[in-house]
Amino acid sequence: MTTNLQQRLERGLAGRYALERELGEGGMAVVFLAQDLRHDRRVALKVLRPEISAEIGAERFLREIKMAAGLTHPHILPVFDSGEADGLLFYVMPNMEGNSLRQRLERERQLPLEDALRITREVASALDYAHRHHVVHRDIKPENILLHERSAMVADFGIGKALSGDASITQTGMTIGTPAYMSPEQASGEKEIDGRSDLYSLGCVLYEMLSGEPPFTGPTAQ
Structure with missing residues (x-):
């Protein structure tokens, strides 16, 4: 399942992000360590599982992510990017050490x-x-x-x-x-x-x- 997910992501994000390895997974999403090719930095890329993506829908997901991306606070992990890739919904955060x-x-x-x-x-x-x-x-x-x-x-x-x-x-x-x-x-x-x-x-x-x-x-x- 995760292998198929990674292959779809790599196909959909070619030229933007290079996936390096899986960092963790839960019932709703999988997190990958990735290289942001545009900004030359390592990031955490979180992708919703296909059934969750289909359930929520791109429009609603991106609307909520946009609101979250507007939050600027020293104790809130910022959102760098979000979108849809090969039918999968994802968003990008800093790769935090710790x-x-x-x-x-x-x-x-x-x-x-x-x-x-x-x-x-x-x-x-x-x-x-x-x-x-x-x-x-x-x-x-x-x-x-x-x-x-x-x-x-x-x-x-x-x-x-x-x-x-x-x-x-x-x-x-x-x-x-x-x-x-x-x-x-x-x-x-x-x-x-x-x-x-x-x-x-x-x-x-x-x-x-x-x-x-x-x-x-x-x-x-x-």
Whole structure:
């Protein structure tokens, strides 16, 4: 599956980006380390899986990415580029040196109080800025919090639904988010989610940083 995805990307992005290797994958997307040929720099290129691309649609995806690209904040990972290549939707971010909060938690399990509070404050600052610009993240979790030079940066605002949207992210009821960190209203499938949902998720992340496990550990949002 990933091999086919990479081949399609390489075909669609020829002359713009050269894919080097896979950095990671999740249920919705795959991330590749790539060389930006126009600007001679290494970047992280995230491509949505074909079924997700088809579900969201290029117009909606690019509209939301455009809003995310307009966010300029020291604790928000910027968006360099986005588009459609061979029917696949992608966006491009800086290739950050360092680890995700998830990787640190896997090593240490529990963080010192000072570190946990600093990370929480920095993420809260990023969320406050985004919410004031009518953008809701919808998937705050340790995997989407990057740690770079003792500073936290929130990634993946591009996939979150903008507040100005008027429908759920998909027509088939697919929910954006991770069960262990979802707010009750998001878990129940409510369409109108606001910034308070992100703050609930951040509270779950803080709980995990201090206790060593998320507050809820069931396999589903219910």
